[in-house]
Amino acid sequence: MSVVTRFAPSPTGFLHIGGARTALFNYLFAKHHGGQFLLRVEDTDLKRSTDEAIQAILHGLSWLELDWDGAEVYQSHNADRHREVAEQLVADGKAYKCYCTPEELAEMREKAKNSGGSTRMYDGRWRDRDPAEAPAGIDPVIRIKMPQEGETTITDLVQGDVTKANDTLDDFIILRSDGTPTYMLAVVVDDHDMGVTHAIRGDDHLNNAFRQLHVFKACGWDVPAFAHIPLIHGADGAKLSKRHGALGVEAYEEMGILPEAMCNYLLRLGWSHGDDETISREQAIEWFNLEAVGRSPARFDMDKLLNLNAHYLKSADPSRLAAGVLADADAAGITVSPDAEKRLVAGMTGLASRAKNAHELFELSHLYLIDAPIDMNEKARDSLADPEARQTLNELAELLKKATSWGEDELDGIAREYAESMGLKLGKVAQPLRSALTGSNVSPSIFEVMAVLGRDETLARLEIAAE
DSSP: OOOEEEEOOOTTSOOBHHHHHHHHHHHHHHHHTTOEEEEEEOOOOTTTOOHHHHHHHHHHHHHTTOOOSSSOEEGGGGHHHHHHHHHHHHHTTSEEEEOOOHHHHHHHHHHHHHTTTOSOSSOOTTSSOOGGGOOTTOOOEEEEOOOOSSEEEEEETTTEEEEEEGGGOOOOEEEOTTSOBOHHHHHHHHHHHTTOOEEEEEGGGHHHHHHHHHHHHHHTOOOOEEEEEOOEEETTSSBOOGGGTOOBHHHHHHTTOOHHHHHHHHHTSSBOOTTOOSOOHHHHHHHOOGGGBOSSOEEEOHHHHHHHHHHHHHHSOHHHHHHHHHHHHHHTTOOOOHHHHHHHHHHHHHHHTTOSSHHHHHHHHHHHHSOSSOOOOHHHHHHTSSHHHHHHHHHHHHHHHTOSOOOHHHHHHHHHHHHHHTTOOHHHHHHHHHHHHHSSSOOSOHHHHHHHHOHHHHHHHHHHHHO
């Protein structure tokens, strides 16, 4: 059997991290089996669905590089097909038209409420009734005929066997009185028509699965395998909310999280492969299976995400990171010279090893982005207020002008020899250098910085700082 999975978001909000993880699991499962990963936008709630949310979902999936096969499907475009199936179920005796008045339905709801849950909300009064008895002026809904006795068991690929008594399942509505399909019908019809073999989704849909299974059976269609994934909780074990960092995927992009770090983190939320923590996309496709998905809710931890992002920053291609920094510089109105661009790429590895996100990387990159003169923070200015510090810079500059090469080891050697000759510890020499050359009190190795800046830029900055 060729595996077909689908991600089916509702565009009433942005793509949140729970939805992103569901999309990732569907993508990996399909690719692991050489199958297809499809995208269906469930936009039947026209009042709440927005174009902005649709674009945010598409952008979020593209940013995470979860490329779907074929064109995305819009559920609202299939309304005629949904209606056709509902009418056919009525013709086949598997569904029926219900003419209950609003007052009758309100009475049933009250009765069910007072029974403490022991009574179905809908009492089935039109299940076998002659439509000729229908009251005038009532546009009927269509309800599916659910089994009234026994039990329904779903063999879930994550949860195992889950059973529900059939007397708890109402004859629910599949077509509204205005002719629009309900979610329960639309999902089943679209899954069938798209050839979906595995429905992988959050376990908040588990109750829906019992109803959808009977719609599949009533239509005489194959039922896809169900896999319901536990939801994501906050680090404190409570249901995930904005205070835990439950933001739209685009917010993490804006935070400077790399997409590969986000995918790696989401993969490890509820799935594991031994003790492996950093997992490439290729490894994820090779290793992913549903057996390794846990049954307990995963816990979101922002610190762990940032630490993982720091790992991916260190190993990312310097040219790629430099391109991102240059884009940020352009957005900030910073003009970057060709020499500065070269410095940025050359020094990117040292910068990336000190950053946890792209914003920190951009801030650290200022020491290479700006040509002399550079801005200085307060601590750097204070360290150069001492006349002895400026004298040190003048004397070092004279020694550096005589350097026969400009590598880290040579520059380190010149500074150490100078410190020894003056009876100083290396730190007393390195700190004024750092302030003068970076405008900050923290940076990568100052000799790495000098090597990246080059002879001319280094000496120009020292001269300005010494003045």
